[in-house]
Structure formats: C-alpha cells, structure tokens
Amino acid sequence: MLGARHPDQVGRLMIVDAMPFYTLLFDPSATSETAAPHAAAMRDAMLAATPEQVDAMQQASIARLAKTEAARPSLVAAGINSDRKTMADAMYELMVTDLRPELGRIKVPVEVVYAYDLHYGVEASQIDAMFRNAYASTPNISFRRIDGSFHFIMLDQPELFAGAVIKYLNP
Secondary structure, three states: OHHHHOHHHOOOEEEEOOOOOHHHHOOOOOOHHHHHHHHHHHHHHHHHOOHHHHHHHHHHHHHHHOOOHHHHHHHHHHHHHOOHHHHHHHHHHHHHOOOHHHHHHOOOOEEEEEEEOHHHOOOHHHHHHHHHHHOOOOOOEEEEEEEOOOOOHHHHOHHHHHHHHHHHHOO
16 A cells, blocks of 8 residues: 555565455455445454454464464453454455455565465465466566465564565665
8 A cells, every 4th residue: 555655665575474455365256345244244243342352362363363372361361452443444444445456556676475274275376376466567566475374473483584585685
C-alpha cells in the first residue's frame, strides 16, 4: 500500500508472507464485495467471544501460523492481551482490502519473501504460483520462498530469514 500510494517515499520494498488481497488464500475468485459478509461475521464473532473462546481461537490460530512450538505461547499472549476491537477491525480490513489494482503504481524494486511447509497440504509449486499470480501486475518484483516455515518465518527459520533480510539490505 505504501509503495503504491506513495511511490516517491520508498526506495524499495520487502513484503514478508503477505498477499495483496488476503482473502485469496481462501477463495481465489474472491472480490472485496464477496469477502465483506464473511469478514464481518468473523469480526462480529471475535467481538462477541468469551475470554475462553478468545483463548481457544488464539491457540488454534497461532498453531497454524507458527511451526515453532516454543514461540507459540508469547504469540498467543500477545493476541489475547491486544485490544480486541482493534484486532477485529484490522482483520476485517485485511480481508476486504484488495491492493492488486494498485500494484502497477509501485515504482521501486519489490521482494516478496514467503513461507512454505508440507503442512499446508499443497505442493510448493502451487504456493509459488499463488504468490506470483497475486503480484502479477507488480513491476520489478522478485520472490524468495523459505521452506520449513509457517507464516512466522522469522521465528520458524530465523537464520534463513535473517539471511534474506541481509541480502535485501545489501544488494
């Protein structure tokens, strides 16, 4: 968003395990409009949940996002201790915001670093294609897949992630 909306204010961009339209992960044919009812239902469920339900939701969510079990308790705690309305609103916005139409405005080099693990239940080539297709209209883009990681690459593969960041910072 920063690179597309303020192209003269960035020198280059590293995107870490993020899609320009999050809902593509669940529905490759989604639009902002079709995502809105589901996003609203998820937001409303988060806001209505009891503390016990919030804990269970955080535990389940983090188990899918962090492969490194030792990292999970602090991530769960961070989620539980965060402002619930802010989290719910941010999740809603993430699910309905489609940045793909804006990607062509990015004028600087972009590197997308993304995770892959057999846990996903799909071939690595499918994940590669998903990221490449989502960012297809982005000029001057490169991709770096880090295997053996869930979403929190920096926790699951810290050495590989650090190496990617260092290489990015020192082209």
